[in-house]
Amino acid sequence: MLNKQRISIKQAKPGLIVSDDIYNSTNQLVISKGVMLTDRIITRLKFNSISEFNIIQETKEPLMPVKETSYSQKVRESIEFQEFQSAFTEQVDTFKNEFNKLTDKNEPIDIDGLLEHTSDLLHKTRNGIHVFDMLHCMRQYDDITYVHCMNVSLLCNVFGQWLKLPDKDLEVLTLAGLLHDVGKLSLxxxxxxxxxxxxxxxxxxIKTHPIQGYNILKNKGLDPRxxxxxxxxxxxxxxxxxxYKIKGDEIExxxxxxGIVDVYDAMTSARVYRPALSPFEAISVFESExxxxxxxxxxxLFLEKIVQAYVGNRVRLSNGKEGxxxxxxxxxxxxxxxQLASSFLDLSKEKDLKVEALL
Ligand SMILES: [Fe+2]
Ligand SMILES: [Fe+2]
Known part of the structure; x- marks a missing residue:
C-alpha cells in the first residue's frame, strides 16, 4: 500500500519517489510528482532551499482494492510492467556501452547485438499499444539520450507493424530508431x-546533431536509410x-x-521540469501545432491507432466529469x-473541454 510521508531534505536519498509537485519560494516548479530522487535531483532541491517535502512510502500492508485508480497506476502495479521496467533498466546499461562505441571510427557495428535490446523488451510485452502504455509509465531516467533512443526504437517497431512493413524493413526501421540521435554523443x-x-x-x-549522426553512420556499411x-x-x-529545410518527398x-515517434516520445516521457503528457494531451499538441x-x-494512422486503443476506456474530462x-x-x-452517465458528449463541439486523464 502506498502512503505519503513528510521528510526533511536531510533524510532524502536516491530511490525515494516524490508524491507531490515541489515548488520553490518564487513558485517555480522544481520537481514534479512521481519523480524518483537521484543525487542530482537532491542537489537541485538543496539549491532551491527546499527543507521538507512529501514522498511515497511503501508499507508492508497488503494491497487494498482501490475504488478508482488512475490508468497509469493500474499499469504500474501490473507484474508485466514491473518485469518490463527492470529489463529496460538492464538493457539501457548495456546499450549505453555499445552506443558509445559507435563514435569510434574503427569500431565495426554489431547490428544483431544492438537489435537484441529492442527484441528482448518487445518479447516482455503484449506489444502494440501496450508498449506505449509501459513506456509512458516509466520513471524519469537521468540518461535521457539513451533511454529516448531505446523508446524511439521500440515505438518505431510497433508503428512499423501498424504500417505492415516487411520484416527486413521493420528491422532497418527499428535500428534507424535506435541510432537516430547518435549525433548527440558528439555534443x-x-x-x-x-x-x-x-x-x-x-x-x-544541438541542431548540428543530425549532421554529426549522419557522419558517424554513413561509412559503417549499414542500410543507407x-x-x-x-x-x-x-x-x-x-x-x-x-x-536543410527540405520538404515532402525529399525526406527519407x-x-x-x-520524426513522429521522436516528438511523441519527448512529450509523453516525464522530465525533471514537467510530468509526462497523457496520450490525449500529446495528440492535441500534434493537432494544434x-x-x-x-x-x-x-x-x-499513428494518432488514430493510439486513440482507437482507448475506445471503451474511462476518462476524466477537464471539467472533472467522468465518462x-x-x-x-x-x-x-x-x-x-x-458517454456520460445518461448522455453523449461530442468533445469536438466543446471548445474548452478536453480529455484530461485516462482512468
Ligand atoms: Fe534528434
Ligand atoms: Fe530524438
Whole structure:
C-alpha cells in the first residue's frame, strides 16, 4: 500500500519517489510528482532551499482494492510492467556501452547485438499499444539520450507493424530508431543534460546533431536509410524543420516515421521540469501545432491507432466529469465522443473541454 510521508531534505536519498509537485519560494516548479530522487535531483532541491517535502512510502500492508485508480497506476502495479521496467533498466546499461562505441571510427557495428535490446523488451510485452502504455509509465531516467533512443526504437517497431512493413524493413526501421540521435554523443555532455533553459547558442549547437549522426553512420556499411534517417528526422514535410529545410518527398520515409515517434516520445516521457503528457494531451499538441508538418500517410494512422486503443476506456474530462470513450472523430482525434452517465458528449463541439486523464 502506498502512503505519503513528510521528510526533511536531510533524510532524502536516491530511490525515494516524490508524491507531490515541489515548488520553490518564487513558485517555480522544481520537481514534479512521481519523480524518483537521484543525487542530482537532491542537489537541485538543496539549491532551491527546499527543507521538507512529501514522498511515497511503501508499507508492508497488503494491497487494498482501490475504488478508482488512475490508468497509469493500474499499469504500474501490473507484474508485466514491473518485469518490463527492470529489463529496460538492464538493457539501457548495456546499450549505453555499445552506443558509445559507435563514435569510434574503427569500431565495426554489431547490428544483431544492438537489435537484441529492442527484441528482448518487445518479447516482455503484449506489444502494440501496450508498449506505449509501459513506456509512458516509466520513471524519469537521468540518461535521457539513451533511454529516448531505446523508446524511439521500440515505438518505431510497433508503428512499423501498424504500417505492415516487411520484416527486413521493420528491422532497418527499428535500428534507424535506435541510432537516430547518435549525433548527440558528439555534443558536450553538459549541454545534452542541461536542466536550465537552453540559450539561442545552445540550440544552434544541438541542431548540428543530425549532421554529426549522419557522419558517424554513413561509412559503417549499414542500410543507407539508417544514416539518412539520422540526418533528416528533424525535417518536416512543410519545410519547417532542420538542418536543410527540405520538404515532402525529399525526406527519407523512415526519417518521417522517426520524426513522429521522436516528438511523441519527448512529450509523453516525464522530465525533471514537467510530468509526462497523457496520450490525449500529446495528440492535441500534434493537432494544434499542425499536422501538415507530417506525412498524412503516417501521422493519421499513428494518432488514430493510439486513440482507437482507448475506445471503451474511462476518462476524466477537464471539467472533472467522468465518462467512457465511445467514438473517435477522425477530424479531431483528441476530441472523441464521450458517454456520460445518461448522455453523449461530442468533445469536438466543446471548445474548452478536453480529455484530461485516462482512468
Ligand atoms: Fe534528434
Ligand atoms: Fe530524438
Amino acid at each position: 558536450p555532455g553538459e549541454l545534452i543534460n542541461k536542466q536550465e533553459k537552453l540559450t539561442a547558442s545552445d540550440y544552434i549547437t 539508417i544514416a539518412n534517417a539520422a540526418l533528416m528526422h528533424h525535417e518536416r514535410c512543410d519545410g519547417s524543420g532542420y538542418p 520515409p523512415f526519417a518521417k516515421i522517426i 499542425g499536422l501538415q508538418k507530417y506525412d498524412p500517410a503516417y501521422i493519421l 467512457e470513450i465511445r467514438l473517435i472523430n477522425k477530424q479531431a482525434l483528441s476530441k472523441p465522443v464521450i
